[in-house]
Amino acid sequence: MIVDISKKILIVGLGLLGGSYAKALKRFGFHISAITKEQSSIDYAIAEKIIDEGSTELDERIIGEADMVIFALYPHIFIEWIEKNQHLLKSGAFITDVTGVKCSVVYKVQEMLRPDVEFVAAHPMAGREVSGVENSTDKIFAGANYIVTPTEKNTPEAISTCMELGRLLGFANVTALSPEEHDEMIGFLSQLTHCIAVTLMTCNDKEDMEKFTGDSFRDLTRIARINDLMWSELFIENKEVLINHMNSFIDKFNELKSMLEAEDVDSMRAMMRHSTRRRALFDKK
């Protein structure tokens, strides 16, 4: 399937991310439908003209007509949906997802999926601290990364379609990684950072500190305002990788603590210079 505007796109799960997909894709003139829990989300999206139609039910016509289905659901809900409802998908449909963990999702879904439907997994690395279709905006894709995680079950054509979708959405970087590489990297860059932010935010309940807080503490805890349902699931779905990263972090943190205990200035300064050099790589280009 090539992404042309005659194709009908269905978004399952019209929250912040699903809504932002709808907004970004509607600019091109695609027919967009949605299936989601709340009627209010559909009403909002129709009023805003970012979808053409929608249902809170498993509408067989809407599902059966979709050439492309984007699942913007939590991992376990996505897997359950496929298990129960994949018979409703159009033959030849292309499906993709937005989940933040890949190994525990991709292989399960591809294993059980009908042979006449193809699933290429993707992770749009974009979000906000707020949720719901009402907060959706395609601005979150500008400057962000979109990672496709193909497996040997995928065809080159479907992989191209998935990467094309990332570019249409407006992502700055569209790349491909194996599910394993993805989970290793995301475990470090995203999950470990959330573990650290939540820990920092909860390890000291002293009162009135907000009066003295500067930008450093605010920066390190911005993501400590966290969707507990989603992140606890993501952590557990990538448990082994994340625990390895947590252990590496603890080891290094304890090294620094030992240097401080010993007042080993030279080692502390060497670690800080390493940090400074390495951080330069991560400046926004």
Add this chain to the structure above:
Amino acid sequence: MIVDISKKILIVGLGLLGGSYAKALKRFGFHISAITKEQSSIDYAIAEKIIDEGSTELDERIIGEADMVIFALYPHIFIEWIEKNQHLLKSGAFITDVTGVKCSVVYKVQEMLRPDVEFVAAHPMAGREVSGVENSTDKIFAGANYIVTPTEKNTPEAISTCMELGRLLGFANVTALSPEEHDEMIGFLSQLTHCIAVTLMTCNDKEDMEKFTGDSFRDLTRIARINDLMWSELFIENKEVLINHMNSFIDKFNELKSMLEAEDVDSMRAMMRHSTRRRALFDKK
């Protein structure tokens, strides 16, 4: 001493912070002088009209004429300066500093200081990732905190002068804490956060991760670009407090790791909800 514009102000150490003080105070028309290491810093500041005169030497006239002396030096250099050069200060002079640790500085300096000169310590909680007078700007004070740390050796008048200075500089919040309260708080809000950022930046040297880095990782490591000379000194000067905070952080981080190992979703979610509630207190007002 009341801060009126007939007073002569001397800044010792014309770097980012000293220069920013000069810029902020020059708006009011004070006579401002500077003593600093590099002639180029003085030349720049005179050309920019943020100081009236300056020297790279211990100019006895400049020092002897100053009603207010602001030491924008590293802690140990400030202490050494007072030890060696305090005889040059004008009788009745008011002196203050900018150091990020207080207990290890304030008591030493007040103990050795001439009785006819008063030192009220202060911590302007403002900075940038760049250094040098050329990067100075009084914009860094807007919205920031200025903490005065008086002791029983200080007079109410001098404490008022020091708080007045913070308001003149343009700080949003000017408050007073004991040196002990200050170090406890700064050990958590600033020093622990820098330890965490440096550790995160150095605990995984995998290549090419910058290609996939999103805002979370960038936010948590912004301060990982760190002045190794200054921060290693600040850490050691507040060693006991900082090690206690590091231990609290490690304990909480290990709790989270145990929850994940046990797949204890309820406890993880409770910790995340605690984090979310507490983070709301720290939003910028």
